Amino acid sequence: MLCWRRLCREMRERGLTGDPVARVLRNPSGFRVTARDDLSGRPATRTQAAIERRRRQMDKAMNFYLPIAEMSVNVTIFLGMGAAVGFISGMFGVGGGFLMTPLLIFAGIPVAVAVGTESAQIVASSVSGAVAQWRRRNIDLTMAAVLLAGGMVGAALGVRVVGALQRIGQLELFVTLCYVTFLSAIGTLMLIESYNEIRRYERDKRVRLRSRAHHNWIHRLPFKIRFQRSKLYISAIPPLMIGAFVGFLGGIMGIGGGFIMVPAMIYLLRMPIGVVIGTSLLQIVFVTAFTTVLHARQNFAVDIVLALALMIGGVVGAQFGAAAGEKLRAEQLRFFLAILVIFVGLRMAWTLVAPPGEVFSITSGTWGHQ
Amino acid sequence: MSAATGWARALFVSLVALGLLCTAAEAQQRRQRAVPVPVPGQSQQPAQKQDPNAPLSMPREQVQADVSTRRVAVTSNFTGIEIVVFGAVDYSRQPSPEAGYYDVVVVVEGTPTRLVARKKDRILGLWLNAESVSFQKVPSFYAIAATRPLDEIASEDVLKSSGIGFEYVPMTLGKGAEGKSEAEIKKFRDAVVRLKRKEKLYSEVEYGVSFIGRSLFRASVDVPANVTVGPFDTRVYLFRNGELLSRYTARLNLEREGIEQIIYSAAVRFPLAYGLLTVALAMAAGLLASTLLRRAG
Numbered sequence: 092m093l094c095w096r097r098l099c100r101e102m103r104e105r106g107l108t109g110d111p112v113a114r115v116l117r118n119p120s121g122f123r124v125t126a127r128d129d130l131s132g133r134p135a136t137r138t139q140a141a142i143e144r145r146r147r148q149m150d151k152a153m154n155f156y157l158p159i160a161e162m163s164v165n166v167t168i169f170l171g172m173g174a175a176v177g178f179i180s181g182m183f184g185v186g187g188g189f190l191m192t193p194l195l196i197f198a199g200i201p202v203a204v205a206v207g208t209e210s211a212q213i214v215a216s217s218v219s220g221a222v223a224q225w226r227r228r229n230i231d232l233t234m235a236a237v238l239l240a241g242g243m244v245g246a247a248l249g250v251r252v253v254g255a256l257q258r259i260g261q262l263e264l265f266v267t268l269c270y271v272t273f274l275s276a277i278g279t280l281m282l283i284e285s286y287n288e289i290r291r292y293e294r295d296k297r298v299r300l301r302s303r304a305h306h307n308w309i310h311r312l313p314f315k316i317r318f319q320r321s322k323l324y325i326s327a328i329p330p331l332m333i334g335a336f337v338g339f340l341g342g343i344m345g346i347g348g349g350f351i352m353v354p355a356m357i358y359l360l361r362m363p364i365g366v367v368i369g370t371s372l373l374q375i376v377f378v379t380a381f382t383t384v385l386h387a388r389q390n391f392a393v394d395i396v397l398a399l400a401l402m403i404g405g406v407v408g409a410q411f412g413a414a415a416g417e418k419l420r421a422e423q424l425r426f427f428l429a430i431l432v433i434f435v436g437l438r439m440a441w442t443l444v445a446p447p448g449e450v451f452s453i454t455s456g457t458w459g460h461q
Numbered sequence: 462m463s464a465a466t467g468w469a470r471a472l473f474v475s476l477v478a479l480g481l482l483c484t485a486a487e488a489q490q491r492r493q494r495a496v497p498v499p500v501p502g503q504s505q506q507p508a509q510k511q512d513p514n515a516p517l518s519m520p521r522e523q524v525q526a527d528v529s530t531r532r533v534a535v536t537s538n539f540t541g542i543e544i545v546v547f548g549a550v551d552y553s554r555q556p557s558p559e560a561g562y563y564d565v566v567v568v569v570e571g572t573p574t575r576l577v578a579r580k581k582d583r584i585l586g587l588w589l590n591a592e593s594v595s596f597q598k599v600p601s602f603y604a605i606a607a608t609r610p611l612d613e614i615a616s617e618d619v620l621k622s623s624g625i626g627f628e629y630v631p632m633t634l635g636k637g638a639e640g641k642s643e644a645e646i647k648k649f650r651d652a653v654v655r656l657k658r659k660e661k662l663y664s665e666v667e668y669g670v671s672f673i674g675r676s677l678f679r680a681s682v683d684v685p686a687n688v689t690v691g692p693f694d695t696r697v698y699l700f701r702n703g704e705l706l707s708r709y710t711a712r713l714n715l716e717r718e719g720i721e722q723i724i725y726s727a728a729v730r731f732p733l734a735y736g737l738l739t740v741a742l743a744m745a746a747g748l749l750a751s752t753l754l755r756r757a758g
Contacts, residue, residue, distance in 0.1 A: 154540050154686065158717070158725040163539060163686030214743035219751030260579055260590055380740040387736030391728055395739050396537070402743060406750040443587045450581045451652035452590070 159394035160204045166400050168198065173404020177216070180405070181412025182419075183428045184368070186213050186375065188346035191401065193270060193435055201454070202263045203253060204394055206345035207386030211398040213347045213379040216405050221376045224369030231320035231366045235373045237327050238352075241334025242341075242378035249342020250385040257390065260454075267439050269344050274436030277350055281429035288422040321362045321370075329360060338378050342385070347375040350432070523551040524565070524699040524707045533684075534718035541686040544569065544713065545679060546606075548697050553676035564607065564614040564700040565670045566625055567680045571602025571662075571715075572691025575635065578649045594649040597635035601689035602662050603627075606669030606680040615703045623698060623705065627654045627663065661685045690715040 155166045172194050180187030188209050195205035224230055256262040312326030333355045337348035352371045356362045362370070387393040416424060526548025533542055546567050555562035576599040582591035607614060611626055620626050632650060657663040662685065670680040695711045717725055728735045 154538055156537050156539050156721055158721045159728055211739050211743050214740055215747040218744050218747035260593055264589055383740050384736035388732040393739050395724060402746045410754055447581055447588055451578060453576055453578050453653055453656050
């Protein structure tokens with residue numbers, strides 16, 4: 092309740108004159124007068140004001156306005172994200188797009204911008220690996236060219252689909268469903284395979300090579316090409332199809348697609364393990380570069396400031412990750428990677444299944460057109 | 462029980478007594494003010510000198526206002542801004558700043574943008590975006606500051622006709638609104654307001670306007686960093702006893718500036734070049750990092 096004496100004292104102290112009754116009527120709680128400085132409406136106590144000022148200063152130092160995502164963010168979050176994902180990608184030798192895009196979406200970046208920007212970051216993280224493989228001549232150029240041709244067609248289609256889904260408001264659903272499907276499928280396969288490998292290793296302490304089936308349906312397709320570096324003479328259709336499929340997923344999900352491409356090259360095309368990594372890296376660099384340009388051109392969805400923050404974090408994180416990865420055996424790494432992949436898949440699935448706290452959502456500005 | 466009722470009755474009686482006293486005091490003041498004798502040493506005198514044809518009773522009050530910064534630059538370290546709106550009541554009859562004679566409402570309205578509100582529904586066990594209503598124009602920012610709570614200042618009709626209050630935020634419907642009932646659209650409208658309030662883009666400050674002098678008042682409005690750039694309208698309303706006396710509109714502009722502006726316009730005007738540039742930057746960053754770290758390692 093109102094305290095008359097306190098109010099009078101307060102007014103006297105601050106040199107305010109006038110009719111206390113009218114003042115109280117205007118400001119009935121009475122305490123509002125005491126709790127706030129009347130002229131500015133700001134918190135009156137010194138500590139509160141100091142905390143406020145300090146918070147603003149801190150914000151000012153680390154805040155960046157993302158011109159395309161149209162939001163102001165604390166850049167340390169994205170540097171940290173880049174470093175964490177870079178660490179994992181360095182450790183497991185994967186691009187990390189499948190981790191980064193969901194993280195960006197969770198952080199509130201519009202889905203289209205997350206996908207478009209992440210493809211730019213994958214270019215940066217794959218290019219150094221590709222150059223290293225190039226120096227070691229571990230690349231089948233003919234195969235890379237065929238995959239790339241397919242990849243560009245797939246990416247162009249994927250970017251178009253992103254634009255169309257964005258307009259009807261179902262992009263988030265589609266991206267989430269893609270993630271759930273592919274991450275859980277690939278994760279489960281990897282988990283089973285690496286688990287068997289670990290058990291076999293522990294049983295007879297030696298790594299066995301898989302027995303290869305020498306002829307399957309792939310070898311009966313037309314348009315055969317000789318892939319010299321891979322020592323293969325197979326039809327161009329399967330690599331084209333694989334390239335297109337991975338390119339399409341890259342366009343939609345903001346991933347490089349190495350975790351699909353590599354198993355496909357080993358098990359479907361039967362390429363020698365030595366050239367698989369280099370060839371897929373080279374292909375990923377060019378397809379993601381192409382995807383980035385398309386996202387920028389058609390959906391205006393590439394944020395260069397965000398991409399730069401992710402790149403800087405990623406490059407640093409990858410170095411530490413690579414060092415950590417050398418301490419683990421390949422099948423152990425695959426086992427942990429599989430668990431990680433499944434976890435991200437489940438986390439994405441949870442957003443679809445869990446009852447949302449707020450059933451309404453709004454998209455405005457550039458990202459709200461329909 | 463009886464003691465409690467006794468206290469309540471005493472409280473009620475004293476409140477009524479206080480109310481009566483105040484009404485009497487105010488009536489007294491008004492009577493004093495109604496006498497058209499200029500108070501010596503007050504600012505009314507020059508105003509009357511300028512206008513010799515003025516009637517004996519004072520002219521109707523008018524409000525004027527302006528904002529502290531007419532142009533706000535949104536740069537890379539934009540963390541929001543506090544806009545100070547200050548104004549004056551011409552021919553103020555207010556005896557003192559604390560009298561509470563006038564009510565002032567300041568409405569700051571941001572650039573209208575397109576907006577889609579979507580509602581999730583459970584379909585086949587999954588929560589999916591189902592219904593949506595798109596709005597052609599929704600103010601990206603809407604802040605109200607007033608001398609006291611809005612419902613005490615004026616009736617709903619008056620507020621509605623002036624577009625003051627969250628229920629009366631001007632929103633133009635777009636596609637997808639046909640065939641939806643009034644009540645359904647209202648749900649989406651309310652959701653927009655609720656979500657915007659959560660983002661601090663819509664706000665209301667009761668007691669956010671204060672009089673500094675008999676006619677001079679000021680209000681401050683916080684604009685958060687996630688605001689959409691563009692022209693802002695600042696509307697100032699002057700009320701007296703629930704009646705709108707005068708209104709005034711001032712404008713300010715939020716503009717992208719510096720590197721932000723360059724990046725944004727490049728991305729929109731030359732998207733192909735912008736995309737190629739991003740890729741070139743990414744490749745350069747990757748190669749630079751690998752060479753630097755190779756040397757270090």
